[in-house]
Amino acid sequence: MKSPLLSLPGAVPAEGRDEGVAAHYGDLFREQRALADGTGLVDLSHRAVVTVSGSDRLAWLHLLLTQHVSELAPGQATEALILTANGHIEHALYLVDDGETVWMHAEPGTQGDLIAYLESMKFFYRVEVADRTGEFAVVHLPAGSIAEVPDGVTVRETAYGRDLFLPRADLETYAAEHGPVAGILAYEALRVEAHRPRLGFETDHRTIPHELGWIGTAVHLQKGCYRGQETVARVQNLGKPPRRLVFLHLDGSEVLLPGHGTPVRLAADGAEGRQLGFITTSARHHELGPIALALVKRNVAVDAELLAGDTAAAQETVVEP
Numbered sequence: 001m002k003s004p005l006l007s008l009p010g011a012v013p014a015e016g017r018d019e020g021v022a023a024h025y026g027d028l029f030r031e032q033r034a035l036a037d038g039t040g041l042v043d044l045s046h047r048a049v050v051t052v053s054g055s056d057r058l059a060w061l062h063l064l065l066t067q068h069v070s071e072l073a074p075g076q077a078t079e080a081l082i083l084t085a086n087g088h089i090e091h092a093l094y095l096v097d098d099g100e101t102v103w104m105h106a107e108p109g110t111q112g113d114l115i116a117y118l119e120s121m122k123f124f125y126r127v128e129v130a131d132r133t134g135e136f137a138v139v140h141l142p143a144g145s146i147a148e149v150p151d152g153v154t155v156r157e158t159a160y161g162r163d164l165f166l167p168r169a170d171l172e173t174y175a176a177e178h179g180p181v182a183g184i185l186a187y188e189a190l191r192v193e194a195h196r197p198r199l200g201f202e203t204d205h206r207t208i209p210h211e212l213g214w215i216g217t218a219v220h221l222q223k224g225c226y227r228g229q230e231t232v233a234r235v236q237n238l239g240k241p242p243r244r245l246v247f248l249h250l251d252g253s254e255v256l257l258p259g260h261g262t263p264v265r266l267a268a269d270g271a272e273g274r275q276l277g278f279i280t281t282s283a284r285h286h287e288l289g290p291i292a293l294a295l296v297k298r299n300v301a302v303d304a305e306l307l308a309g310d311t312a313a314a315q316e317t318v319v320e321p
Helices: 028-036 057-064 111-120 168-178 184-193 229-238
Strands: 022-024 041-044 048-053 077-083 089-097 101-106 128-131 136-142 154-158 161-167 243-250 263-266 277-285 289-297 306-308 311-317
Touching (some): 028 136, 028 184, 028 277, 041 168, 041 184, 048 057, 048 111, 048 136, 057 101, 077 154, 077 229, 101 154, 161 168, 184 289, 243 277, 289 306, 289 311
Antiparallel strands (some): 041 136, 048 128, 089 101, 306 311
16 A cells, blocks of 8 residues: 655655555655654554454453453553464554554554454454554654644554554645654664564564563463463473574674675674574664664574674674573
């Protein structure tokens, strides 16, 4: 779904998973600084929007999600995952309940598979699942923003800012009144700085929540059974995850950033050494310079100097080994 904000001056379309919105509007670092200062907004209108309504919505979702939501208060934001039977991450959901309906946004293009799974689990519960992507656009206001929220708009408020479920027809007008608009690259750079994982970037087909630090923020360890719960409990109580998320400071002399999937090796072993992980997301930060998140084997020493492709990288621990 192509955003109307791509018609704004300087807009450069994003590619890949974020196709449909702008990568930037001509000045990546200015856009980052604006967000860091609590001004402007980010167009996330390409993200999937799904709602669950009905009197059983919270009790029903509680049985399906990794998060404790049976008593979720109106207006309280939370994150949750849907896992496979083997405990691998299938969906990452960002939720809020408005007192009558649970609103959630998810990765672009995933609403079909998400809704198919939810519909298959309805049974006798009084719930209605709907794809609202065509009607509502997600707009992100950074932490500290004083932008007004129109009456009737559902808001998901977190420490990182507010996500608005804005009527899609109002997107251009709202952006004109509360801009400047920042592109997805600025938003992603701040996400990497905050060590926040993203489905499809920090995950692959075998990622479990422990590897990315999603235990606690998106996985509640004291709730009842859900699909994949056995793996979560076993790793939490009896073992360690095979990989861990790290934050990397990249050598600033390199012209190109190492892309998603770039092999990570020990610097001491050189570019032909054994692969110990891979880059998940890289970005250029307005203060920190080139940075990245990477998924590496758990036994990689926390003080080891690394290579991302041919680029030297110093690591910071995100998930403890």
